[in-house]
Amino acid sequence: MTNIHDIARLSGYSVSTVSRVINHQKYVADDKRAKVEAIMRELDYVPNRLARDLSKGQTKTIGVVLPYANHPYFARVIDGIMSAGFAAGYKITLLPTNYDMTVERRYLDQLRGKAYDALIFTSRSSSLDTLERYRKYGQIVCCEDPGDDRELAAAFTDRMASYVHAMQWAKKHGYETMGVVLSRNNVISASTRVTRRAYEQVYGPLTDDHLFTGAVNYDDGYHAGQYFANLKPTVDVIFANGDDIGAGVEQYFDHHGLPAIPVIGQENLLSSRLLNFSTIDHHLEALGQAAFRLATGKTRTHELIKSDFIIR
Structure with a gap:
């Protein structure tokens, strides 16, 4: 299977130059870029995005753990996460659980395996202690107030x-x-x-x-x-x-x-x-946007989103 070293050898350029072309970076002369891209097309070369992301230490993917999507609460939180994620160039993966603790644990194990940079728990069946144990593998954000003594980031409403x-x-x-x-x-x-x-x-x-x-x-x-x-x-x-x-x-x-x-x-x-x-x-869209911001950081910040009672 063709790899980046093959492209470098056939083009006569260094691996670093080929890497800059693949990653659409600047500081590559037009003629060099054209030659590298021509060889890539000729060999039908497709970069291994997963390997590239892992080499950078991130996947640019956020997992959103939710019981189901057919409730307005979760739908609106997801809208906020998706809008913020798209603007930042992240992929958002929905991870339904139907409140099955075994399924939640599977997603946490995937976080440990670097499938996601972070997990946002819109709701949960797993204990906060369990989520806290997995935080060392990636950022975990709760959409509830976990308490000040927890090593978990959180975005929640009052x-x-x-x-x-x-x-x-x-x-x-x-x-x-x-x-x-x-x-x-x-x-x-x-x-x-x-x-x-x-x-x-x-x-x-x-x-x-x-x-x-x-x-x-x-x-x-x-x-x-x-x-x-x-x-x-x-x-x-x-x-x-x-x-x-x-x-x-x-x-x-x-x-x-x-x-x-x-x-x-x-x-x-x-x-x-x-x-x-x-x-x-x-204001659940704002809640989702706050949860995404926390998911792309490393702090255990807590963000409170104020609610409004509308009398009719």
């Missing part, structure tokens, strides 16, 4: 403050009982932990009958609406884990001729604007 604000607003306006919709009821889930903490601070313990889990899209929200509509006694307001999910809740009540139930959603999507219900905007 979920606790925004959730408490929204729930306090609801209670102040006479909504004495609140139903909650979540994607999963798991102590490892940062969003679940924060939602529960905020609820307990404002409403007290979150009982099982006031909680619907397994919601990641509009249809799931529709089923959540059915659940709360049949709950006796029903709740006064519903806190949903996404606008599209909240839209599903609201539409169930509407389609079945039931009195409208107030909904608080998240992410300020078109669905909440069209149906005119309140929402929390976590």
Whole structure:
């Protein structure tokens, strides 16, 4: 198989000159560049990009670990990562897990094998201790607050403050009982932990009958609406884990001729604007951009992205 030394021998130029041509660098005379490129075409030579990247100590590839992509939260974070990555000349690889810890460990082992320069965990099942152990193989960024004592970079929103604000607003306006919709009821889930903490601070313990889990899209929200509509006694307001999910809740009540139930959603999507219900905007594109910046560095910096509660 043809290699860079063959190109140098046939062209009569040094390996360093051929390398500059391959890497499109300056300081190569036009006639030399033309001759080297002609030999490369003649031999159908294709540079081994992986070997070249590894020789430089980087792959220019960032892995984004996410449970699934069909939830607006992850889609918007990815939009921010992708826009920042494209502008910086990086490749972004999506690494779905469905919250399978074994799959997450496989991606961490790939980081150790230099398949990626860094991993961004938009959500996780693995412990923070596990992520911290792998940090020596490459940068790891969490999209949650890991705490100041962790050797992990992090970009995250002020979920606790925004959730408490929204729930306090609801209670102040006479909504004495609140139903909650979540994607999963798991102590490892940062969003679940924060939602529960905020609820307990404002409403007290979150009982099982006031909680619907397994919601990641509009249809799931529709089923959540059915659940709360049949709950006796029903709740006064519903806190949903996404606008599209909240839209599903609201539409169930509407389609079945039931009195409208107030909904608080998240992410300020078109669905909440069209149906005119309140929402929390976590500015997830900005979160994704911050996560990418941290992924291309080596610090354990923590960046807080402020959220806004939008009352409608």
